[in-house]
Amino acid sequence: MKRVLLSYLFCLLGSVLLPGCDDDGPSGPDRPPNPVIASVSPLRVEVGDTITITGTNFGSNAQDVAVTVNGTSAGVVSVTPTTILAVIPSSVQSGSGTVRVTVERAAAAASASLTILTSAPPVIGGFDPDTVAAGGTLTITGQNFGDAIGETSVSIAGTSVQILSVATGQILVQVLAAASGTVAVVVTVRGRASAPQSVTVAPTEPPDSTGTVLGRVTESASGAGIGGAVIVADAIADTIPVVSVTTDAGGDYRIENIPAGTFVVTATAEGFNSGSTTVTVAAGQSVTADFSLDVEPTTGSILGRVTNAATGSGLDNAEVTVNVLGDTVPIFTANANSLGNYRLDGIPPGTFTVTATSPGFTALSSEVTVIAGQIIVLNLALTPLSGSLRSGDEILVLAPAWLTGQQQRRWGAESPRWQDRSGIAPDGGIARGSGRGRVSVFYAASTEPTWGGDSQTGGGIPHMEVG
Known part of the structure; x- marks a missing residue:
């Protein structure tokens, strides 16, 4: 027993002091240098792939070189001092891998990482x-x-x-x-x-190529919405059809899916003037077009100035009448102001005769056509009557209709005198009992009228004209 123990201790001591007892081979000048791995290619491999390991100190004898992948021995195909070819073993699992190269009798092994890929189909x-x-x-x-x-x-x-x-x-x-x-x-x-x-x-939806036109139609005077108004969108391009909608009770409207482009949008409503505007519709966008409509007029107006044709001055209080064409009864009457200006409003559409009269001037008539919502300008220049009356001229004297028979006889029996605009005072009379008549005019000795009195007793002549 003592002999065995001494032999073991001697061998252990010899492994430290004597190179011949080292399991890794000789040390010192007789031990080969440790292998060094510079690269492994490819780094992503499958089972059965061949990898190339480059580096140094690999030796030249394949029997002295061992290659493992994740601890599993890989078949060495060839060895040179700088290159080793080896095959990935079939038993290696996929995932991260470590390649280890061991050269016989070298003190240390070299290692490098790679990825083991599965060989199963996806x-x-x-x-x-x-x-x-x-x-x-x-x-x-x-x-x-x-x-x-x-x-x-x-x-x-x-x-x-x-x-x-x-x-x-x-x-x-x-x-x-x-x-x-x-x-x-x-x-x-x-x-x-x-x-x-x-x-x-x-399938892919086609890109949105349409937009929306929306808005509100209101009365210009009150701002209230106009229901039932018709909105028409007419494209500038002839290839786009006309689109129309009707406003709701509040006057709102909306035209959806209208093709992109430029449109003239028009709003019409019964009893109102129409309105229009131009809008450009962009794909996927909305554009607003509001309308404020005026009430459509149903009548027209006539205005102008009544002047003295000889002087151009306005005739104060000249009377302007409007008669239906062919009718003698005026339906509208106005008197000119001090400048001769007049205005007649509310005249229905149609053709009328407009007549201007002023004492001492010849009446003048003109035919006009009135259009609803329009103003007719009609200036009337009246020609003065002759500046003096000569003996033998005839004038027509109209007795007032309100005179009684006795008053008419009295008015006709006497010889009324009056002064014309020229300052000449003609004298004459009408037949007894007649309400009207023609008389011969002659010059009186006096230039002042000698007959007077209130209008209901014969004083004043309501109308006269040269016969």
């Missing part, structure tokens, strides 16, 4: 969303997708699509805008294709 598990819009994005879930875009491809309906991202068990792709209906999706990873799976692609 499997599609599902889609999100179940129905994708053409041109939208689609998430494909499943297994064995890897984690690199460069190693993966996806086809939809037989056409390759853009891959936006790849992660473990998930691929995000861009669906083609032209795709539609139920289509097949295939995922290919490092040359291995999945079984096709179907997904529904909804």
Whole structure:
């Protein structure tokens, strides 16, 4: 027993002091240098792939070199002092891997990292969303997708699509805008294709090329909405059809899905003047077109000035009458102011005779046509009567209708005297018992009228004209 123990201690001491007892081989000048790994290629491999390990101190004898991947021995194909070719063992699990190179009798091994990829084909598990819009994005879930875009491809309906991202068990792709209906999706990873799976692609809605025109139609005077007004949108371009709507009870309207373009929008309502405006409709936008309508006039007006044709001055209190064409009864009458100006409003549409009269002037008539909402300007220049009366001239004297028979006889029996505008006082009379008559005029000796009295006893002559 003592002999065995002494032998063990001697050997242990010798392993420290004597190189011949080192399990890792000789030390000092006889021990080979430790191997050094500079790189491993490729870094992403599958079971059965051959990797190239570059570095130094590998020796030249394959029997002296051992390569392991995650602790599992890899078959060494060839060895040079700077290169080792080895095969990934079939029993290695996918995931992160460590390559370790050991050279016989070297004091230490060298190691490097790589990724072990599964050799199983990808499997599609599902889609999100179940129905994708053409041109939208689609998430494909499943297994064995890897984690690199460069190693993966996806086809939809037989056409390759853009891959936006790849992660473990998930691929995000861009669906083609032209795709539609139920289509097949295939995922290919490092040359291995999945079984096709179907997904529904909804066709892309055409871009919105229409807009909206909206607004309100109101009365200009009160601001109240006008219900039942007709709104017409007529496009400048001949290729766009005319669109029309009717306002609601509050005067509001809305034209939707009107093609983009420029339109003339017109609002009409019974009893109101129409209104229009030009608007430009943009795709997907709304434009407002409000209308404030004036009440449509039903009558017109006549205005102007009555003047002395000889002097151009206005005739104060000149009478202007409006008669229906062919009728002698005036329907409108106005008197001119001190400047001769007159105005007649509220005249219905139609054709009328307008007559201006003033004592001492020849009456003047003119035919006019009145249009609702319009003003007719009619100036009338009256010609003065002759400046003096000569003996033998005839005048027509009209007795007032209100005179009694006795008053008429008295008025006709006497010889009334009056002064004309020239200051000449003619004298004459009318036949007894007559309400009107023609008399010969002769000059009186006096220039002042000698006959007077109040109008109801024969004083004053209401109307006279040269016969």
